[in-house]
Amino acid sequence: MAKGVAVFGILTLALHGGLGMAQTGWTLAWGDEFDGPTGAVPDAAKWRFEVGPGEKVGGNQEAETYCSPADDPGPAPCKAGQPNAYLDGKGHLVLVAVRSDQTVTLAGKDEPVYTSARMISVPAFRYGRIEASLRLPEAGKGVWPAFWALGQETGGVHWPAVGEIDVMEQWNPVAGAPDKIDPLVVRASTHGPKEPGSNVGYVDQVGEFRFPGPPSGGLHQFAAEWDPGQVRFYIDGKLCSTQSVGTLNGKEVWEQDRQPFNLLLNLAMGGGFFGYPDASTSPTPTMVVDYVRVYQRDEAALPRSWGSDDVGGPALAGSARIDKGVWTVAGSGFGIAGRFDQFQYAYRGLSGDGEVTAHVIDQTSKVAQAKAGVMLRDGHGAAAKFAMAFVSPDGSVHFRFRNAEGDVPSEVPYKGAATWMKVGRSGNVFTGYVSVDGKSWTAVGNTKIAMPRDLTAGLIATARDNKAPNIARFDYVDVTKSDAAYDGLAAELPGAVQAEEFDGGGMGYSYSAEFGEAGPTVERMPDVSGTETSAGGEYLTGLKAGRYINYAVRVAAEGDYRFVVRERSKGAGGSLHLNLDQKPTSKPFALPDTHGAWLMAEGPIVHLPAGEHTIALVTDTGGGNGDLADIDLFAVRAR
Known part of the structure; x- marks a missing residue:
């Protein structure tokens, strides 16, 4: 909730409902429904x-007084x-601010005081998906x-060094324009x-996002x-902003x-x-919270390069989840039928022509319109284009x-009747097939859909019922190999790229056959928190000389960019260079000795054209132990 100055852009949203793409399986770690x-008061646990x-609790010269719903509500006017x-x-949880008859003097002026609430989760979290369903108050001045989410001020470390992630905030009026209310814009x-x-x-x-109607x-x-190294923000399932070590400039610190x-x-x-x-502000602005949930990545749930959403x-x-060749997909929701879908999707990337095939073993729902099947889909928005069987x-059975x-x-x-499902793509023609034995296939129908080269392909389950999930089991799941990005979507540059999220097509597709x-x-x-050098997550190790690893990227604008890499080595870290679309775009550069710590190493300046490309990390020489330094991520920053 800090004052903002740099804005990434405004995105107009037309979708309702939906989660954004996830790169591995998720498991619910904590939540409050x-x-x-x-x-009743919120759960004290x-x-x-x-x-x-x-002004003392939150800073920013705020004018409200925060109160507790307990027997001792706090100072007047609580x-x-x-x-x-x-x-x-x-x-639902209801947060309501109530106008009092008090004023407070701030910057030499008397401002009206409301009572309100500021809640902090008892547990703390590091990484994952932070999510809430909210109905915002009607816009009004103030x-x-x-x-x-906020880091903890411990050990003499204070804001801004503790770090802060604002998933959603709405300013009324617009900063710098005290007479302008914009009820459609929120910020992350x-x-x-x-x-x-x-x-x-x-x-x-900062990312600013504009709704088509008041939220x-x-x-x-x-x-x-x-x-x-990165936070991706979503509103109603649409990726709205990506902020990372790669979108910093100068000496700025990612905390x-x-x-x-x-x-x-x-x-x-x-x-x-x-x-x-x-006087124009409502006497009782009210925010309604349907739920708050925190998901952690379940690295064992699905094979590498698969995700769920x-x-x-x-x-x-x-x-x-997959166990001994059987895929179990549990999905709730009213979909897929109308303009906006609700379902569980287990997926991987697919580039160009190809197909997804699976055998539906069974499903638990008794609702006639529930579904279990296979899908090719253009993104993860609730209204995205798709073809499914x-x-x-x-x-x-339907296509x-x-x-x-x-x-x-x-x-x-x-x-x-059939329990084997397949959807294939040839150019812009999508065809649905079914089979009773997985050997002899019947084409049910086909259609032309203008889709990009990179899609996602996978399994779906939906219940047509928000009160109980449909648990579907599949086997003989197969997706055509391709050079698709790890999650089917190119990484946005400037930005950060996780080293382990290389293009997932396999030997000869996305990395050296060796x-x-x-x-x-x-x-x-190890998840070692509380230190400047802590990184967390996954990393590449044991990299020999003469290897390449590909990453699909989308460059926002042509220009010269600074390449940096978060690496760890004991002794010399070896050297590598970058290829752009299979051609060298930098000279080899050395990775320095970090004495066993994870540090950002500054690399060369590279010229990148706009649009979708493939960047390859190419290892030239090993380090002191014969291997390149371990690599956690690399970032491409605007100069």
Whole structure:
């Protein structure tokens, strides 16, 4: 909730519901669905409340007083019997700011005081997917709702060095324009020091997003996928902003890898850099929270280069897992039928022509319109284009497709029975097939869909019921090998690329054949928090000279960029160079001795054209032990 100056851009959203892409399986680590009787206080085992004047609790010259819903609500104007945070008895948390008859003097002016609430999660989290479903207050002067995460001020380390991730905040009025209210724009941001050890100023990476209608009109899903070196922000399933070590400039410091963060929900009223409530502001601005969830990556759930995703944001979290050749996909939600889908999707990348095939063993749902099948899909938005073949619990089999984003899908029913499903692509022609034995296939139908080269291919399960999941089991799952990116989507540059997320096609497709079918060796580093050199996540190790590893990227604009790599070595780290679309784009450069710590090493300046390309890390010489330094990630930064 820090003051913002640098804005990445404004994206207009037209989708409702949906999660963004995930790169591995997820497991629900913590959450609050806010179930309980009307008027109950939030679970004290999950949340604690900060109490006191906003300018002291939250800074930013805030004008509200934060209160507790406990028996001792806090200083005046907090009142017992007038809670600012309570359950509504329908599975929601309500945060309400209430206008009082007090004022507070800030910057020489008397500003109105509201009572409000600021909640902090009891547990802290490091990495994963942070997600909440919120209905924002109606926009009005001084109304400042936020869902965010903050590092802990321990050991003499204070903000901004603790780091900050703002998943969602809405400023009213617009900063620098005290008379302008924009009810459609929300913000997501990351903060840290402007240079090492500095408490003067801070990094302010910001994405601004514009809704097609006021977000106070209904629930919307706000999420941040937090990985070492990078945070991706999603609204209603649409990737809205990527902020990382690669989007920093100069001496700015990325502090989101330091330690676990606590989650915060609060409704501030006024700030020194954008203005305060006035007579036009509602006396009771209200934010409704449907749920808060934290997911952690389940590295053992799915094979490398596969991921799983709750497309469309169903009420029940789904899952996907493989065990001894059997894939289990559990999905809730009302989909796939209308303009916006809800289902669980287990997927991998597919480039160009190819197909996905699977045998549906069984499914638990008894709802006739539930589904289990295979899909080729253009992205993870709830309204994305797709082609799929599926079987329902009543035995009906269909080939279904959406030809344009946001359209109601069309379908071709199959008149027989089948449990083997296949969807193939040849250019822009997508065909659905079925079989009773996996040997003899019947084409059900085909359609033309204008799709990009890179898609995702995988398994779906949906229940047509938000109260119970459909648990579908599959075997004989197969996706045509390709040189697709790890998760089917090119990495955005400037930005960071996780070293272990190389293009996943396999030997001869995405990396040197000398690695073997499994590819480069990937290991997980200990999660050592609280230090500047802690990185977390996975890394590549045992890299010999004369190897290459490909990464699909999308360069925002042509220009000269600085290449940096987070590496670890004891002794000389060897050398590598970069290829762009199979041609050298840099000279070899040495990776320095880091004495066993994870550090960012500055590499060469490279010229990159705009658009989609393949960048390869090419190892030239080994280090002191014969291997290249371990590599956690690399970043391409604007100069």
